[in-house]
Amino acid sequence: MTLILKVLAFVCFSLVLRHQCPFSVGQSIDNVYYNPYFHFPYGGPYMGFLVAFALPLKVQTPGDIFFSMNFEAGYSLPENETQFTFPPIIAASARQVLYDLFERKLESHGYPGRDCLLRAICEGSELSTLGTGVFGDIVHLVLTPSASLNGNLTEVYQEAERQGKKKGRCRKYRKTCSFSILKMFTWVGDFLTKTGLPNKGSS
Template sequence: MERNGNDIKVLSRRKRYVAFPEGSSFSCAGCMTVGVIGQPAPATAPGTFTFGLNWGIAYELPNNTETALFYRRKKHGKPLAQRRSRRELYEKLEIIMDNMGYSGRQCVLKTLCETAQRIVPHGGNMIEEIFRTMFTLPMAKVLPSEPLEHTLYDSAHRLGLLLDSCENFKCPLSLVDLAKGYYNAPAPNVDTFRSPWALFSSSFG
């Protein structure tokens, strides 16, 4: 808004989009570690044995060329670009879940369903908001020319808005629970912990 004497002029500008340098990517890495013997190890123990599972995702960010290409297509527009970018992310997640012994496709579909039910916009912390953005699809109709995966993901998202439960998807895990921190366990009490090595040594002391 611009004021010139007694006259007020309303200023406006075209919608702008964020573009990143070509080759930019967003990476996310996680590590789940479970103690097997002596975790955490007291000073008398020779060491600890742990089992660790690491995974990582690299997600390509839209550059200036991609932005101009996606948003100038009047026939498909922004919803197609959103579904396409999310599909690339979901496919990488499915590979990770498959390697862990779960059905990656079923787990991603369950996550899309649960996110629509349990995570509200701007209702939680930053992690929940990022998670909601990743697993929320546009409500625009999927076009017949789009890949089949778009229809599957879109259907799971819409089921979450219509139904009260997402248990029909065959996945024992809940990534929404993981994002909300329900799987976090309190740290063990180091003072009262005794490793098997310490018990073995005391029996012959």
């Protein structure tokens, strides 16, 4: 028990008494506020996190000797709230970026990326997600442009969704793309069923 307490005490000592640079470049040291327990550089928006592991060593010397390993991560913090913008820049165009990635990936395999993605969106709007499982719900969410408020999204994606909701309007998308993304997911689900593996996510 004494050994465990010593290890815990060493770890706590490393976490609490971790010191950062007490001043920023060009700042007078006299104006620095020093906190000996949880110290951040004055005027510098940084936060650090340190984890230390210590192992006692059995040596024939007076006192206790520990072997320690430190892991530290540093993060930059905003200096004031005016640095935040709403809606976030990334979130405002996340779906468009995702669709662009899908299209480029399909094109790298020799398929017309835009046409195949539009076919998937249209067919996804035709089908029901009842019984498709969590994975099917995720695929349906990704292939549903109206699921997110994104004014920067290209109109053709939303039009493909509207055509799919009208039922039987996806034929024009099948003419321009012979590859069905949704059938690929169904094939994976059938394969898992035949091999006896659990399948709760096929579309």
